Amino acid sequence: MDDLHKHISKLREDFTNGTLNESDVNEDPFAQFEKWLQQAVDSKIHEVQAMHLSSVSLENKPSSRIVYLREFEKNTFSFYTNYNSKKAQELLKNPNAAITFFWPDLERQIRIEGTIEKTSVAQSDNYFNQRPYESKIGAWASEQSYLLSSRKELEQKVEQLKKQYKPETITRPEFWGGLILKANYYEFWQGRKSRLHDRICYEQENNIWKIKRIAP
Numbered sequence: 001m002d003d004l005h006k007h008i009s010k011l012r013e014d015f016t017n018g019t020l021n022e023s024d025v026n027e028d029p030f031a032q033f034e035k036w037l038q039q040a041v042d043s044k045i046h047e048v049q050a051m052h053l054s055s056v057s058l059e060n061k062p063s064s065r066i067v068y069l070r071e072f073e074k075n076t077f078s079f080y081t082n083y084n085s086k087k088a089q090e091l092l093k094n095p096n097a098a099i100t101f102f103w104p105d106l107e108r109q110i111r112i113e114g115t116i117e118k119t120s121v122a123q124s125d126n127y128f129n130q131r132p133y134e135s136k137i138g139a140w141a142s143e144q145s146y147l148l149s150s151r152k153e154l155e156q157k158v159e160q161l162k163k164q165y166k167p168e169t170i171t172r173p174e175f176w177g178g179l180i181l182k183a184n185y186y187e188f189w190q191g192r193k194s195r196l197h198d199r200i201c202y203e204q205e206n207n208i209w210k211i212k213r214i215a216p
C-alpha cells in the first residue's frame with residue numbers, strides 16, 4: 001500500500017502536445033468547442049462524449065458524476081437522465097451547473113458553466129425512440145439514485161417490464177428525459193510544459209463574449 005501512495009504522489013506528466021493563444025481561438029466559444037470536439041473525435045479519444053457534470057443542492061452541497069453529451073447546438077448541451085434522480089432533482093431546484101470534458105490524449109480540458117432546463121417533450125421523445133430496446137427497458141426499470149434491496153430486484157423488474165412492453169410499442173416514461181445546459185461561461189485548457197498551461201476563457205458582457213487569459 002505504501003508503494004501505491006508513493007506511486008501516486010510521484011506521477012508527473014509534462015504536457016507538450018500543443019499551445020493555445022488568444023489569436024488561435026474562435027471569437028465564438030461554441031465554434032471553438034465544436035472545433036476541439038471534432039479534433040477529439042478525429043483523434044479517436046475513448047469516450048469522447050463523456051462529461052463530468054456537477055450540481056449543487058439547495059443545502060449548497062455539490063455532487064458530481066459522468067453523463068454522456070447527446071446533443072449540442074449554439075451554446076446548449078443536452079444529456080438524458082431520470083428526472084427523479086439525485087442530479088435531476090438538484091438541477092431542477094438549483095439550475096446552476098458545470099460540465100467538464102477531459103481528453104488526456106490531446107492534453108485538453110474544457111469547462112462549461114450555465115443553467116439547466118428540461119428539454120422539450122418532443123426532443124426527449126425523439127431521443128428515447130432512437131435508443132435500443134434494452135436501454136428503453138433500462139430507463140423504465142431503474143429508479144435511479146434510490147435504494148435497491150438487491151441486484152435481483154432490478155433484474156426481476158427488467159424481466160417483468162419486457163413482458164409488459166414490446167419493442168414496437170414501448171414509449172418514453174414521463175420520469176425520464178433530457179436536461180439542457182445553456183452556457184454562460186467557457187474555459188479551454190491546453191496542457192503545457194512545467195505546469196505553465198494555457199487557459200483561455202470566455203465570459204459574456206452585454207451579450208458579447210469577452211476572451212480572457214487566466215493563470216494556470
Ligand SMILES: Cc1cc2nc3c(=O)[nH]c(=O)nc-3n(C[C@H](O)[C@H](O)[C@H](O)COP(=O)(O)O)c2cc1C
Pocket residue numbers: 047050063064065066067068069079080081082085086087088144145
Ligand atoms: C461513462 C459513463 C456515462 C454515463 N452516462 C450517463 C448518462 O448519460 N445519463 C445518466 O443518467 N447517467 C449516466 N451515467 C451514470 C452516472 O454517472 C450516475 O451514476 C447516475 O446518473 C446517477 O447519478 P445521480 O445519483 O447523481 O443522479 C454514466 C456513467 C458513466 C461512467
